[in-house]
Amino acid sequence: MTENLSIDGHVHFFTASDLAAVEGQLPYLLPSPHSLSDYLADLASAGIFPKLLNNVHLSILPDSSNVFASFDELAALKAKWPERYGDVRLVGTIKADPAYATVERLSHPDVFGIRIVLHDAPPESISDRAYRSDDWVALIGRLRVQQHVHIYAKEAETNLRVLRQMPETIRVVIDHLGSCHAERGADEPSYHALLEEAKRRGNVWFKGPGYRTSTISMMSFLSCRQSSRPSERTAFCSRPATLRTLGRAAKATVLQATSILCRRSNSRRRSLRR
Template sequence: MLDNPTITGIDAHAHVFSQALTLAGGRRYTPGYDATLADYLEHLHANGLSHGVVVQPSFLGTDNRYLLAALQQAPERLRGVVVVDRQVAPETLQAMARQGVVGVRLNLVGQPLPDFAAPGWAVFFQRLVELGWHVELHRELDDLPHLVRQLLPFGVKLVIDHFGRPDARRGVDQPAFGALLALGASGQVWLKVSGIYRLAGSPEQNLEFARAAMPLLAQSFGLERLVWGSDWPHTQHENRISYASVVEQRQALGFSKSVQQALLIDTPSRLFGFEHV
């Protein structure tokens, strides 16, 4: 078990897994390598970060055992976001909460959009609210505003992945991005400024979009609703992206010390419960 260092920075989005694990059927990606906790903690240390949030990858489905084992190895330094069926027993959720889980991911990329009016969703979200957990949404930008508006009445905290997965080539004036910005005032939605390389454009276009988007996001959501994540180990982009390169992308955005303090320490400490350690 690893000790509890002072928080110098929180990586709000990463994955750990082994290629030897049983993988979910119908997956969009099959890893050909291991992304171990030891490797991840080494990346954190090398980049001046102390804590992290590990997120269940889609190709492992609802088998969260590897993630939970990672949390047990570094309980003071890690929090987890799992993937579960909405029929999951409340006792299972409570046990996960004791292990450091703070949210559930809905990875809807490549999936039919769910009908949140269907039976079971309201009870499921109520259980998450009672636990203080969030729902992490991963979907391309065009569908996100509609999804968020459906979920807000449930009262659950919402966390949007990877800038909302916009197409950077369409710029910050694309209607769906404006609709997402408008939802920032709800006080119920957070956004991860992560995965710049996933924004569909060239590296230059993606970085240009992120530069233009950041002041708009800060104005609409407030720095108290924005967090940064590495998205390590950069699945499907491993050959051209590294931990060091995503840190360089973050630095290229030119954040002031106060913005870095908010993105890397203050906001993620509150959102993921690190302030209690």
């Protein structure tokens, strides 16, 4: 068995049964089923045995039943092949909805976050109290100290408006590097504002790249780039990556990365929403 520290911080595991819940309801083709068992078998065939996986709520599904089912699936795999899968740790990020993310669900020891899915929501659709209502305050209050809020929106200002409504003690992950728009370039004011707010808070991470934003040259650029000053280095892990805003060097990296992504992969963002 190959020893490694492989981590997949953002993956979706779902079955044909899960997809049946939304069949015929979406304006695009559904993805093929992607089970945890098949995923791990494919990696094992390449000699890769991941240590940590995060099964994130799939935005097209009505709930996160697939996340909880994957916990049971891994337990069965470990019981059958303890030597192969005994060291795999699976955590989950579930749907961020006050009615769904109950105390019981958030109390599961392997649930480590909630995902707010906004897709194309324009900034003006996010009111100043959208996430400060009593039910959302109660939901945020139910989070354990190690749990985070994951925000997915295709507009930087939409991400920013949601971020500003999160308590500053809550760790936040911004999906797909906050998204980018080729026609706006890397100097988009709202994107700069998002980065500044993230830096000010100090507990915000930008996740990426994924299938919308990944390119070989992008991975090489980010994996090699770091400041000569250790305190300002950019923390980055390959697919899916986590980039933490740490000082000026991190900001510069995000902006340059965004410019590359806008030029090379903007067309991918019109594909399947996840």
